[in-house]
Amino acid sequence: MNTSFLRISIWVYLAIFFAYLLGPLVIMSVTAFNSSGFPRMSPWECLTFQWFGELFQDQRILNGIKNSLIIGAGTVALSVAMGLAGALMLTQIWPKLRATYYTIIIAPILIPGVVLGISTLVFWDRINRMLGLGADSFLSNGIFLTVIGQSTFIASYCMLVLVARLQRYDMALTEAALDLGATHAQAFRKIMLPFMRPAIASAAVLAFLASFENYNTTTFTFGEYPTLTIELAQKVRYGITPAISALAFIIVALTVFFALLNEAKLKRQELVAAARKEATVEELAGKIKLPSFFAGNMAAVLLVVFAVATITVVGTATAYNPAQCIADVREQKQLEAEQRIQELRKQREERRKQQEAQEAEQGEAQSAPKPSNNSGFGNVFAPNSLGGDGDDGASDTESEPSNNSGFGGVFDPNSLQSDQ
Amino acid sequence: MPGFLKEFFNRNGIGMGAAILGFVLFWTIGLIILPQLSMLDFSFRPNLPPPEIGGPKDVYTLENYKYLVFGPEGGSQDYNTVDLRVFFRTLVAAVCVTIFNLIICYPIAYYLGQTEGSHIRIFAIMLIIPYWINEILRAFALRIIFGETGVLNTLFVGLGIWDVPFDFIRNDIALYAGLGYAYILLMIFPMYNVIESLDRNQIEAARDLGAPWWRIHWRVVIPYAKPGISSGCTMVFMLSAGALAAPQILGGPSSLWFTQLIYQQFNDNNDWPQGAAYAIVLLVTCILFVLAVMRLFKVNMGDIGK
Numbered sequence: 137m138n139t140s141f142l143r144i145s146i147w148v149y150l151a152i153f154f155a156y157l158l159g160p161l162v163i164m165s166v167t168a169f170n171s172s173g174f175p176r177m178s179p180w181e182c183l184t185f186q187w188f189g190e191l192f193q194d195q196r197i198l199n200g201i202k203n204s205l206i207i208g209a210g211t212v213a214l215s216v217a218m219g220l221a222g223a224l225m226l227t228q229i230w231p232k233l234r235a236t237y238y239t240i241i242i243a244p245i246l247i248p249g250v251v252l253g254i255s256t257l258v259f260w261d262r263i264n265r266m267l268g269l270g271a272d273s274f275l276s277n278g279i280f281l282t283v284i285g286q287s288t289f290i291a292s293y294c295m296l297v298l299v300a301r302l303q304r305y306d307m308a309l310t311e312a313a314l315d316l317g318a319t320h321a322q323a324f325r326k327i328m329l330p331f332m333r334p335a336i337a338s339a340a341v342l343a344f345l346a347s348f349e350n351y352n353t354t355t356f357t358f359g360e361y362p363t364l365t366i367e368l369a370q371k372v373r374y375g376i377t378p379a380i381s382a383l384a385f386i387i388v389a390l391t392v393f394f395a396l397l398n399e400a401k402l403k404r405q406e407l408v409a410a411a412r413k414e415a416t417v418e419e420l421a422g423k424i425k426l427p428s429f430f431a432g433n434m435a436a437v438l439l440v441v442f443a444v445a446t447i448t449v450v451g452t453a454t455a456y457n458p459a460q461c462i463a464d465v466r467e468q469k470q471l472e473a474e475q476r477i478q479e480l481r482k483q484r485e486e487r488r489k490q491q492e493a494q495e496a497e498q499g500e501a502q503s504a505p506k507p508s509n510n511s512g513f514g515n516v517f518a519p520n521s522l523g524g525d526g527d528d529g530a531s532d533t534e535s536e537p538s539n540n541s542g543f544g545g546v547f548d549p550n551s552l553q554s555d556q
Numbered sequence: 557m558p559g560f561l562k563e564f565f566n567r568n569g570i571g572m573g574a575a576i577l578g579f580v581l582f583w584t585i586g587l588i589i590l591p592q593l594s595m596l597d598f599s600f601r602p603n604l605p606p607p608e609i610g611g612p613k614d615v616y617t618l619e620n621y622k623y624l625v626f627g628p629e630g631g632s633q634d635y636n637t638v639d640l641r642v643f644f645r646t647l648v649a650a651v652c653v654t655i656f657n658l659i660i661c662y663p664i665a666y667y668l669g670q671t672e673g674s675h676i677r678i679f680a681i682m683l684i685i686p687y688w689i690n691e692i693l694r695a696f697a698l699r700i701i702f703g704e705t706g707v708l709n710t711l712f713v714g715l716g717i718w719d720v721p722f723d724f725i726r727n728d729i730a731l732y733a734g735l736g737y738a739y740i741l742l743m744i745f746p747m748y749n750v751i752e753s754l755d756r757n758q759i760e761a762a763r764d765l766g767a768p769w770w771r772i773h774w775r776v777v778i779p780y781a782k783p784g785i786s787s788g789c790t791m792v793f794m795l796s797a798g799a800l801a802a803p804q805i806l807g808g809p810s811s812l813w814f815t816q817l818i819y820q821q822f823n824d825n826n827d828w829p830q831g832a833a834y835a836i837v838l839l840v841t842c843i844l845f846v847l848a849v850m851r852l853f854k855v856n857m858g859d860i861g862k
Contacts, residue, residue, distance in 0.1 A: 146663075146667060149664075150664070150667070150679075154679075156737070157682070157683070157686050157737075157740065158685075158686065159701075160694070160697035160698055160700075160701055160737070161685075161686060161697055163697065163700060163701060163707055164696065164697035164700055167700055217579055218580070218582070218583040220579075221575070221576045221577075221578075221579035221580050221583070222579070222580055222583060224568075224576050225576060225577075228567065230560050237584075240584050240589070241583070241584060243588065245791075246790065246791065246794045247592075247794075247798075247839065248794060248795070248797065248815070248835075248838065248839065248842070249798060250798050250800055250815045250818055250819070250835060250838075251592075251595070251798065251838065251839050252591075254818070254831060254835045255592050255594065255595040255835075256587075257828075258595050258598045258828065258832060259590060259591035259594040259595070262594055262598075284587065287583075287587065288583075288587040288588060288591075291583055319569065320569025320571065321569065321571055321572055348690070349688075349690045349691055349692075351691050351692060351801045352798065352799070352800045352801065352815075355800065355819070356822060365691070365692055368690065368692045368693065369692045369801060369805070372692055372696050372805050373804055376696065376699065376700075380693070380696055381696075381700075384689070384693045384697070387689055387690060387693065388685075388689060391685055391689060395681050395684065399681060434674075
């Protein structure tokens with residue numbers, strides 16, 4: 137009983153945890169398909185694809201994507217190169233220096249991104265000034281500064297990935313190549329690089345993703361080349377629209393797609409390796425019957441399902457026209473709004489009647505003449521305009537809310553005209 | 557040429573050796589050390605228009621640091637209460653976020669590390685996917701949920717639990733949830749790596765000897781996982797204290813994060829030295845705090861980052 141209780145509670149905990157982790161992404165993706173002008177799940181109005189169209193017409197977003205790709209390419213090249221050099225150095229540095237060196241190259245991961253951005257900006261600004269270059273020189277270019285600033289810490293990630301593989305490298309291989317007459321450069325290119333290739337590929341992917349989504353450092357260095365993240369941040373800060381949800385949906389879908397693709401490939405490699413292990417020499421020499429891509433490969437099956445779903449959605453998007461539904465919703469909204477206006481009107485009417493009744497009472501009690509509207513001061517001195525609710529007395533017509541101020545109609549040009 | 561340098565070039569060849577050394581020096585000195593020193597130097601200078609830089613007025617001063625503590629000169633208050641309060645609140649909130657993440661991530665890391673089966677891989681993918689989504693978009697997702705007409709408010713008002721929508725954003729709940737959300741993975745992975753290498757027999761031995769489950773964790777798992785826990789906590793603390801996107805998007809109108817002050821100094825006030833001074837204060841305080849906590853819990857610096 138105790139173990140089953142424990143098991144259930146573990147599963148409940150896992151469910152809550154993953155709901156916290158994935159729920160926001162799911163909800164955000166769903167809001168991309170709601171026709172409501174504000175990203176929300178409820179009330180659900182109409183299924184629509186218009187936000188995707190809007191997204192692809194947004195010049196700033198497209199420009200941001202272009203800048204992000206350029207900066208990403210630069211960052212990948214620079215940080216993989218520095219990470220590889222740093223990893224090679226780590227394997228052969230003087231032991232006494234090793235700890236210090238390791239601390240220095242690992243520190244950028246822990247330094248807040250804001251600090252890295254500021255220090256990059258300040259430092260290169262100073263170099264620029266020392267060299268006597270103007271404000272539009274290469275060194276103060278947003279792309280250059282962003283690549284430099286991002287590479288500072290992304291190279292550390294790359295170094296960690298690369299050093300893990302480098303530790304399994306047998307230095308004797310390089311030595312053998314050198315003994316056989318290869319130059320150092322040849323040995324590096326033909327022996328070490330092929331061995332490091334998988335790690336370099338994953339370091340490059342990691343570097344690109346880190347560069348693409350970086351905000352803290354880029355926000356200080358981007359200059360005149362805002363990346364996609366910067367544009368998104370500005371949009372999100374000053375009013376949010378479902379077009380951002382549409383972009384998020386695309387990014388989520390791409391991420392899931394590539395994660396599944398990667399997993400399917402890994403699984404297949406495992407299956408192939410397992411099949412090779414069991415196969416006899418004969419089988420290997422003759423026709424190798426390797427397991428097909430889908431056999432026992434859950435991720436591959438999911439991948440296909442995912443692809444089919446995408447095609448269906450895109451197909452529907454081109455054929456589907458939500459205009460009717462949107463018109464319906466708009467009509468309904470209009471009706472609701474009218475109803476509300478009418479209610480308001482009724483309330484006002486009642487209030488006015490009450491007011492008039494009160495006024496009449498007061499007028500009788502004080503036997504004061506009713507102030508006429510003809511004075512140049514408008515209704516400022518009308519007894520009700522200060523103490524009243526604001527929208528009484530002074531404004532007889534409902535359509536003029538500008539009379540709500542305590543000044544009555546003084547600033548209303550019409551009140552002067554009526555004087556003449 | 558010193559001996560070790562000669563050996564280095566012998567081993568790597570002149571061309572390759574120069575390339576490696578060049579990249580490493582550019583990275584460590586040109587990108588890491590010099591910019592930090594430059595920022596430190598900059599923070600001690602007054603804010604001058606470009607033509608006056610290097611002129612007679614460009615002298616070292618403590619003005620920028622004084623401003624953080626005492627506020628503008630001749631101000632009405634003795635201390636710069638606004639900025640100082642933001643500073644301490646940032647630190648306290650970062651600690652709270654770290655503890656919150658530690659508590660919710662420890663069971664997950666333990667479960668992933670000690671359970672076998674193919675579903676663990678699926679969980680790992682599900683953990684990584686949110687981390688690949690843009691930081692801004694993650695904050696945006698939480699804003700949809702916590703907004704005044706967001707999912708949570710619609711749900712609770714609809715169920716009749718609350719009469720009026722609860723303002724999560726103004727009460728900073730959205731901010732803390734967003735910060736916790738952003739760095740979950742950085743807490744789980746170091747812990748997972750360590751717990752995965754823990755021999756199951758140790759846990760079973762403890763169980764056979766009659767230890768209840770909480771004592772197994774307290775006496776066996778947690779001491780073993782200490783390096784992982786400390787590197788996870790260090791990363792989450794440093795990153796949430798230095799976070800900028802989540803406070804900008806999820807923070808209420810009145811709640812400022814210290815990084816937002818730095819951002820304002822740079823972009824709105826155009827006072828770079830002041831911003832640099834604030835950044836230095838943030839960096840140094842965070843590092844000292846992490847070192848102090850590590851000493852308190854007797855963790856070595858070498859364990860971090862493993």
